[in-house]
Amino acid sequence: EDKVVQSPLSLVVHEGDTVTLNCSYEVTNFRSLLWYKQEKKAPTFLFMLTSSGIEKKSGRLSSILDKKELSSILNITATQTGDSAIYLCAVERGSQGNLIFGKGTKLSVKP
Amino acid sequence: EAEVAQSPRYKITEKSQAVAFWCDPISGHATLYWYRQILGQGPELLVQFQDESVVDDSQLPKDRFSAERLKGVDSTLKIQPAELGDSAMYLCASSPQPGGVYEQYFGPGTRLTVT
Numbered sequence: 001e002d003k004v005v006q007s008p009l010s011l012v013v014h015e016g017d018t019v020t021l022n023c024s025y026e027v028t029n030f031r032s033l034l035w036y037k038q039e040k041k042a043p044t045f046l047f048m049l050t051s052s053g054i055e056k057k058s059g060r061l062s063s064i065l066d067k068k069e070l071s072s073i074l075n076i077t078a079t080q081t082g083d084s085a086i087y088l089c090a091v092e093r094g095s096q097g098n099l100i101f102g103k104g105t106k107l108s109v110k111p
Numbered sequence: 112e113a114e115v116a117q118s119p120r121y122k123i124t125e126k127s128q129a130v131a132f133w134c135d136p137i138s139g140h141a142t143l144y145w146y147r148q149i150l151g152q153g154p155e156l157l158v159q160f161q162d163e164s165v166v167d168d169s170q171l172p173k174d175r176f177s178a179e180r181l182k183g184v185d186s187t188l189k190i191q192p193a194e195l196g197d198s199a200m201y202l203c204a205s206s207p208q209p210g211g212v213y214e215q216y217f218g219p220g221t222r223l224t225v226t
Binding site for chain 2: 004033034036041042044045048088090096097098099100101102103104
């Protein structure tokens with residue numbers, strides 16, 4: 001059975017800290033891995049990763065995929081209170097493009 | 112910026128009642144997804160449409176759930192009868208086409224509470 005596992009499930013840090021969120025997967029017919037940020041509303045897209053070893057960056061956020069290890073990490077540097085959210089990892093499988101999500105990592109950034 | 116629209120945003124219903132949710136995807140997006148997100152979990156795919164056709168409804172509880180996208184644009188998800196375990200956020204997402212290149216854009220969701 002396909003699955004996506006995220007760790008840790010929750011994390012509390014202070015402003016300015018750097019955090020690393022983990023995502024591992026066992027999915028047949030892998031196409032891509034996506035990261036979403038979810039505050040008290042719908043998920044918003046962060047990154048899509050298809051190639052192993054290539055880092056994607058957007059400001060203080062970056063992510064990399066390791067297809068050999070079937071995993072990905074999401075890094076956030078110099079965290080801010082506005083980074084507090086649930087970060088969802090999803091893997092796209094098959095030709096139809098549907099996503100299987102992990103349970104998410106709840107990040108709380110304290111001032 | 113174009114967005115996925117959903118209504119209602121919140122719905123409270125009694126068990127055994129019927130309930131319906133509506134989604135209007137971003138204009139031109141051929142692929143539409145309905146997800147259910149239970150509190151503390153990631154979204155789970157219920158049904159995927161390509162234009163007006165269902166391409167994946169393997170996780171849709173067909174005894175009580177139905178979905179349609181008659182003209183290949185907006186979509187309706189219905190539950191009849193609702194059960195207590197159906198309380199969740201129902202998310203609609205769309206993308207220009209399935210797979211590989213385009214991310215899915217999510218709507219604000221409908222939070223359903225069944226009492």
